[in-house]
Amino acid sequence: MNLYTIRPPGQAAAISSNDWKFRRRKLPIIGKTRFGNFQSLELTKRNRKIDIAAGVAFNRAPMKKTCLVICSLLVFGCTVEKKPAPPPRQFDPAQFDGKKALFEAVGLVGQGARDGGTPGAEKAANYLAKRLQAAGVAAEIDAFTNMTPRGPRIFRNVIGKLPGDSTNLILVCSHFDTKPGICENFQGANDSGSSSGVLLELARVLAKREKRGPEIQLVFFDGEESLHEYSEIDGFHGSRFYAQKLVEQGRAKNTQMILLDMIGDQNLTVTLSNNNDPKLATMFLQAAEADGSRAHFQLWPYQIGDDHSAFLERGIPAVDIIDFDYGSAPGRNDYWHTLADTTDKLSADSLQIIGRCTIRVLNALVAEDAVKTASANSK
Ligand SMILES: [Zn+2]
Numbered sequence: 001m002n003l004y005t006i007r008p009p010g011q012a013a014a015i016s017s018n019d020w021k022f023r024r025r026k027l028p029i030i031g032k033t034r035f036g037n038f039q040s041l042e043l044t045k046r047n048r049k050i051d052i053a054a055g056v057a058f059n060r061a062p063m064k065k066t067c068l069v070i071c072s073l074l075v076f077g078c079t080v081e082k083k084p085a086p087p088p089r090q091f092d093p094a095q096f097d098g099k100k101a102l103f104e105a106v107g108l109v110g111q112g113a114r115d116g117g118t119p120g121a122e123k124a125a126n127y128l129a130k131r132l133q134a135a136g137v138a139a140e141i142d143a144f145t146n147m148t149p150r151g152p153r154i155f156r157n158v159i160g161k162l163p164g165d166s167t168n169l170i171l172v173c174s175h176f177d178t179k180p181g182i183c184e185n186f187q188g189a190n191d192s193g194s195s196s197g198v199l200l201e202l203a204r205v206l207a208k209r210e211k212r213g214p215e216i217q218l219v220f221f222d223g224e225e226s227l228h229e230y231s232e233i234d235g236f237h238g239s240r241f242y243a244q245k246l247v248e249q250g251r252a253k254n255t256q257m258i259l260l261d262m263i264g265d266q267n268l269t270v271t272l273s274n275n276n277d278p279k280l281a282t283m284f285l286q287a288a289e290a291d292g293s294r295a296h297f298q299l300w301p302y303q304i305g306d307d308h309s310a311f312l313e314r315g316i317p318a319v320d321i322i323d324f325d326y327g328s329a330p331g332r333n334d335y336w337h338t339l340a341d342t343t344d345k346l347s348a349d350s351l352q353i354i355g356r357c358t359i360r361v362l363n364a365l366v367a368e369d370a371v372k373t374a375s376a377n378s379k
Contacts, residue, residue, distance in 0.1 A: 084377075087370035088164075088213035093291065093359040095205045098352025104131065105197025105264060105351070106343050108176065109187045116177040116223030116237060117146070117153030124176055125156040128220050131200050132160040136207035137218065146237045149227050157238045160203050160218035168214035168369050169246075171257040172358060174199050175224030175238065175307055179337045189343040190326055191336065194264025196220060198355050205359065214369040216362065221307050230305060239307035243314050256280065256365060257318035259308040260354060262326055262336070268350035271300040271324045275312065280319035280361070287360035293353045300324075321354060 107127075108114075114124035125141050132139035137160040145152050158176070174195035178188035187193070199218045206216060223237030230236065246252045258280065263270070272281050288294040308318035326341075327334040335341050 084374060085212075088366055089210060090363045090366070091206060091209070091359045093356040093363075096201060096352060096355035096359055098201075098348035098350070098355065100204065101197040101201035101351040101355055102264075102346055102348040103197070104200035105189065105193040105346060107131070108196050108200075109189050109193045109343055113184070113186050114176060114178050114188070115180040116225060117148065117155045121177050121222050122154075122156060125158050125220070125222065128158045128176060128196065128200070132158070132203050132218065135160075135200065135203040137162060137203045142242070144241050146223065146241065147233045148223075148237075149231075149234050153223075153237075155222040155237045155241070157222055157242055158220040160199075162206055162209055162216040162218075163211050164213045164215040164369075165211055166214050166369050166373050167254050168372070169251055169255045170214050170216050170362065170365050171219050171255060171311075172199060172202060172216065172362070173219040173221060173239070173257060173259045173307060174261065175221040177222050177225055177238075179225040180227055182337060182341075183339055186339070187342050189341050189346055190264045191262045191341055192224070193343070194262060194346055194351060195260035198260055198263065198351050198358070201351070201355055202358065205355075206362075213366045224307055236305075236307060236310055239310040243310040243316060246316065247314050252314055252316050255311075255316050257308060257311045257316055258358060258361065259306060259318060259320045259322075260358070261306055261320065261322040263321060263323055263354040264346040264350050265323050265326050265335075266345065266347040266350065267325075267330070268296045268347070268353060269323055269325060270297045270321055270354075271304070272297060273300045273302055273304040273320065273322075275303040275309070276319045277312070277317035280317055283361045283364050284319060284321060284357060287357040287364070288353075290360060291353065291356050293357065296350075296353055321358075323350075 108124060111124045111127050112120055114120045129139040129141055140159045140161065142157045142159060143154055144157075145154050175192045176196045177192065178186050179191065199220065203218055206218075209216075219242060221236075221238030221242065224235065224239065226235030228234055243252075246255055256277075270284075272284070285294065285297055288297045304320055304322060304324060306320045306322060308320040311318035324336075325331065325333055326336045326345075328340075335345055
């Protein structure tokens with residue numbers, strides 16, 4: 001026998017559910033429904049009546065009958081008080097695998113030199129888009145023409161999109177081009193293979209997210225490196241183009257940006273410069289603390305020009321997670337932009353630390369988004 005236990009305010013009863021009917025009756029207004037104000041619902045069984053006010057709890061067995069009652073309530077315009085949705089699920093930092101990130105970094109390096117705006121970069125962009133898709137993330141290649149000291153070139157940003165349901169946008173970014181003029185088959189293993197490998201492994205971890213919370217984009221910039229010296233027409237092509245695009249789309253005020261660059265060094269020390277968004281920088285320090293890897297993060301009393309600069313200049317909070325001490329001994333930086341920037345210098349452990357901390361920061365930003373959305377909905 002299927003029994004419903006109905007507990008209207010002040011009384012309780014157990015009734016067979018077989019031939020219930022619902023009907024409205026005129027009573028003082030006690031609530032609102034999507035069909036207008038409602039007073040009360042009256043359940044009748046034969047000549048027995050029980051009033052149900054909004055928010056009455058139903059306990060029953062089995063499940064099918066509960067569904068029937070709830071559906072009936074909806075059909076007749078009664079909505080039980082709507083509960084706020086729980087916040088989106090958090091990502092598990094332990095899912096990030098440094099070895100897989102290293103595999104992805106080596107895979108990108110294997111495509112050959114990828115100097116910005118060249119056929120090599122186009123090949124690398126296509127490769128990254130395929131790897132994103134293989135991880136289950138929708139990928140776009142956003143091509144645009146920019147002037148360079150050697151004339152106009154076509155650059156290609158690659159964007160992996162993880163949709164959400166709020167208007168906020170979180171970017172996790174890397175550049176994927178190599179520094180021109182080093183040697184014919186320059187690897188650029190740490191600069192920019194390491195951060196690109198981390199983004200591809202993040203794609204695998206984040207791919208199955210529910211479509212809730214802020215949209216997350218994994219963005220690979222073309223043309224970060226300069227041909228000669230950084231100027232209006234040399235370097236940061238992809239980031240400047242993308243930051244400006246967000247401004248023109250009216251999304252800049254809802255965007256926060258995380259940049260990863262040169263984070264695969266075996267001797268990992270992230271040098272947090274003083275031109276970072278303080279909140280995002282603090283979030284990374286807290287994430288590192290929680291991860292047990294705080295010793296790998298240092299505050300640096302200098303400024304670093306990187307792809308995050310174009311975002312900061314446009315009022316978009318941004319942080320650059322970079323280890324700008326990449327060499328044979330502390331302070332030398334002699335692997336940077338030299339033949340020595342090869343895959344044997346990369347460490348899966350370093351990639352894993354950065355991947356896990358990034359996931360922790362993403363979790364904090366998703367939680368922040370849930371609070372903002374709840375507060376906006378309650379107004
Ligand atoms: Zn570089």
